Amino acid sequence: MKTNIKKIELGIGFVTGRKNACRVINKYYKNILEQTKRYKKPVNITFFILYDEEYQNTPKEDFYKILPEVYKEIHVKYITPENIQEDIKILKGRYDFSNKQANYILGHGHAKGRNTIMYNAIKRNIDYLLFWDDDEYPVACVREEDEIKWIKQDNILKHLENIEKTDVSVGFHCGYISPIPYLELNEEIDESIFKKYIQAISNEIIEWDNIKKIMIDNNGVTYASEEIINNGKIKEIQMTNGGKWVAGSTLCINLRHLDKIPAFYNPPEARGEDTFFSMSLQDSKVIKVPVYHFHDGFLKYTSIMEEKYPKKLRRIQRKEEMVGSRFLKASLGWLKYKPLLLYIKDKKAYKQEINNIRQNLQESVPTMIKLCNDNGFYQLLDVLDEYDKNVQKHYKEFIEANEVWNKVKQNLKQK
Secondary structure, eight states, rough: OOOOOOOEEEEEEEEEEEEEEHHHOOOOHHHHHHHTTSSSSSSEEEEEEOOOTTTTTGGGGGOOOHHHHHHHEEEEEEOOOOOHHHHHHHHHHOOOOOOOHHHHHHHHHHHHHHHHHHHHHHTTTTTTTEEEOTEEEEEEEOSSSSSSEEEOOOOOHHHHHTTSSSSSEEEEEEOOSSSSSSOOOOBOOHHHHHHHHHHHOOOOOHHHHHHHHHHHHTTTBOOHHHHHHHHOOOOOOOOBBBBBOOOSEEEEEEEGGGGGOOOOOOOOTTHHHHHHHHOTTTTSSEEEEEEEEEEEEESOGGGGGGGGOSOOOOOBBBTTHHHHHHHHHHHHHHHHHHHHHHHHHOTTTTHHHHHHHHHHHHHHHHHHHHTTTOOGGGHHHHHHHHEEETTHHHHHHHHHHHHHHHHHHHHHHHO
């Protein structure tokens, strides 16, 4: 007698402003399907694509270059600006939300984009939602004596095998994890000055000791551990220094456990959406699974998608096209959320921490301007002052975003 096994509904979410998202989907959809066939239950897949034309002035049509054969095998759900506006009207009418409140959940941007995809995934009865950044590939680079060993990763299957009994799972990253270019310490830049700069903009993932080690030992590259790939165990992530720290990609969310899933939030024009998500997971079970994404942080190795694997990963120099400007953009994005991060962690020590950051920037920014030949680094001091002044406002928004999200998800859960 045949039994009908309910299919798992898996969503894969891309919050994107670059056409590279389509290339990732086109190159890896067959691999994704192959992975799901090895899972113990049948799986339906839906790609959620939330695109932002303004992020890099990318023409709308560049986000619609998905191959016809993908549509034959996988559901593709585009979330258009028109879709967002319609859903905002619904939220405002149903909950009597203000425009600001509805915009915590729906819209473009790092946090809003992820919330929008979560909202749409819940409406489509998705069980598990995996976020995948458009500059990451499911391969791992392992350093050997003379060259690099590349190992394909079961980035979908590993999460599927472990997400059912947890709330959130996250994988590992290798490659160019941050858009900080390679610098020759004490030759190109005085180490003590660069340390002050990194300490000023640093966060829970980007911190000086790790950056220095990667620069000196690995030319700015983070390599994967073959031991983790072959023998890595599932590890539960505990609260450390204010959060259960996860990254925004190779991040899987169990939408069956909505009570345990907070909203994403970042201050205006800032990064940090995964940071404030992590700081709201105190009552959630969060695990780390032994699987890697290669982060092509400068988009210098898109040939990896064609299985053209380099024997070596080179230094990414500050003078290369777009590298310096991307570093500045990242620095601004990190600094814009640093005040709120410090405020949530320790309100009593906040002012002293901000003063230390201001001092470090005053001492290091002139050198960064000279090194990168970009006066844009002057913005950092003004940005710090602005976001310091507004930190209590942003803290209230962070709280309110989760209050709004709790109302929305409670209603969605009841349907």
